[in-house]
Amino acid sequence: MNLLALYCTHQTTPLAIRERLAFATPERLAAAYARLKERFPETESVVLSTCNRVELYVARPSDAEPLTPPLLAQFLSEFHDVPLDEFVGELRAATGSEAVRHLFEVISSLDSMVLGEPQIVNQVREAYRVAEAQGSCGSVAHALFQGAIRTSGRVRSETRLAEGKVSIASVAVGDFAKSIFDHFADKLVLVIGAGEMAEETLRYLKDEGVRDIVVINRSPERAERVAAEWGGRTAPWSDLNKWLGQADVIVSTTGADKPIVDAKLFKQVRAANPGRTAFILDLGAPRDFDTNVGDLDNVFLYDIDSLRNTCEENRKARVREIDKAREVIDEETAKFMAEYYHRASGEVVSRLMQDWHGVSRDELDRLFHKLPHLNEKDREQIERTVERIVNKLLHPPLEALKDEAREGTPHGLINALKKLFGL
Amino acid sequence: MQIGSPVYFLKSRAVIEIMLKTTVICFLASYGLAFACELSQLKRRHALARIVSLLLAVAGLVAHTFYLLHRSNQSDLPPLLSSAHDWLLVVAWLAVLVYLFVTMADGELATGLVMWPVILTLVITSRFVTDSPSHRLDYHRGWKMLHASMLGLGTTFVLLGFVSSLLYLWQHRRLKKRLMTTSAVKLPNLELIERLNRWAILTAVPFQAFGIATGFGLSIFAKGGELPMTWTDPVVIGGAITGLLMGVLFVWxxxxxxxxxxxxxxxxxxxxxxxxxxxxxxxxxxxxxxxRSIHGSAPVASEAAAAAEGRAP
Known part of the structure; x- marks a missing residue:
């Protein structure tokens, strides 16, 4: 099989190199496809470029000279104008069935930074779509990427690899906040402090439809920046108690060295809204909310430790599914290879059958010409008998070809058949 | 075969005859198996088990419907009025309908884990209450029907309130204990359950109150062979106390x-x-x-005979 995958990923290559080899914009990607076509005609190619990986899949006809990793590395070097020796040691290559397996592992997110994350499927789909739009896909690329999409579907439905959330913010919002509130459009979100994790949480909350965000920070400049980025407003630190009393969702990440809110204070500020439910996500270390705040009625308090356990359990549960996912990938790789080899020998099979049935048809015509007294029924019987003889004679060589195709393209047998039967 | 032809008529009659011979065990078994299917999915949801569970619930509901129709035909009374046994089965039937509606709306919700035990309890309990008709519909037919319907609907909403509050407490405990969700047991969010719970109680109480009021009225104006209400009747005392309790909850x-x-x-x-x-x-x-109770037991033989003859016992 004349298939090559050349790649660098987050597992093998530092970000500093990956970003220099990335095809960051659609224009760059289109230019890369054009250059590939120009440089390697008769080559099918698909480029997968994400923040975690840059991968090139190229396939050529079986009888064409195979592309080698150095050739493709040279192409990358020239296209990105990066000296070869700066990255060539970071590249990895796989050919034939190993290349197929690699793609199937990538799309199943076994190779992702976060095991089981779903975005990679869309990224691979998009890469395939762009390659198709650029006219770079042939029969091998179509079969390969359709097989990859099928494989990822099987892995997701037959294993628990994608189950459970594994980041603190996603667990907090997806598993807990969404189990408390039915909708978020009418909820007031109070962000205390302006740390990175608070911003990540805001991203998930925005996805759920949050509109009303208030940011309070000791440094007003940072509060302004976060509020502007997430469509919220700021409030002075002195108004903290007022907003604590009104908020439905509180995300806190102040970096204070001791809790800034205890149960007594919280009860006091919520006195005006005694039945109002509060979801508090305390991302501070040390914690910003005293643990006894969580004992109050209608208050659900989560800190990093309580969420980290959930993330870790989900991560472990996903790791336990890796073997099952690999089994699916092995099966799908074997299936893909068998189909591929079968297609490769298919041409010889059809020519052989065409020739033999052609010869039998000619001989039958000659026979019927010599025996004009035969009626339609007799002719039909003779035709069927001859057809059966041809099929029976063809059966052993075709079966042998099929058996050989399970292991790889049966070049030897195909050549022998071509020679023996003058195909 | 033409619809309306004698053969078609005979065949459809035969089918109806078979269906009308359905017993409580038939749908109890269906519901029990549907519950078992739900339990089997505690660890992981399976699409096939979910479909089987749904089919069993539908099959059970069909058998349940035929059973109630058959009972109604036998006693020549609507199921709500014929006996305590039938009345409980009508409430269970409504609960199954609600379960199917919720499951169709969101198949992922673990409603069955709470609903089935309640439904099964109602069906099993119906075996231990009287199944002899204790009402006659000579007088006040419309009012009696209204009384039974109001109490039936009220009880169904009470049942919904009970189930939703259990779901709330389950979800609340999970959230307070910070237990992660599993793909197998998905519970509705607290805000939604709270709304459902409030709505169920606010609907149940007026039905119950109206049902109890019409019941008192009917007992006061009892005629002929009807069993009059007595203040020492445990069903009356129990009904009044619980009705009052629900009323207080309603006002609160x-x-x-x-x-x-x-x-x-x-x-x-x-x-x-x-x-x-x-x-x-x-x-x-x-x-x-x-x-002797207004609903709970069958009239004694002499009362029944007297009632049949249309005179006071």
Missing amino acids: LLTQKRSPGRQVALLTAWACGFLLVTMIGLQMLTAAVGM
């Missing part, structure tokens, strides 16, 4: 602007649970000891 819910959800759920669970246990328990008790 209406006057509270915003109250802690767990407190509401706990109160609702206790009130509804108490109402269900009292109503069903008293029916069972009166049936077991053969006590």
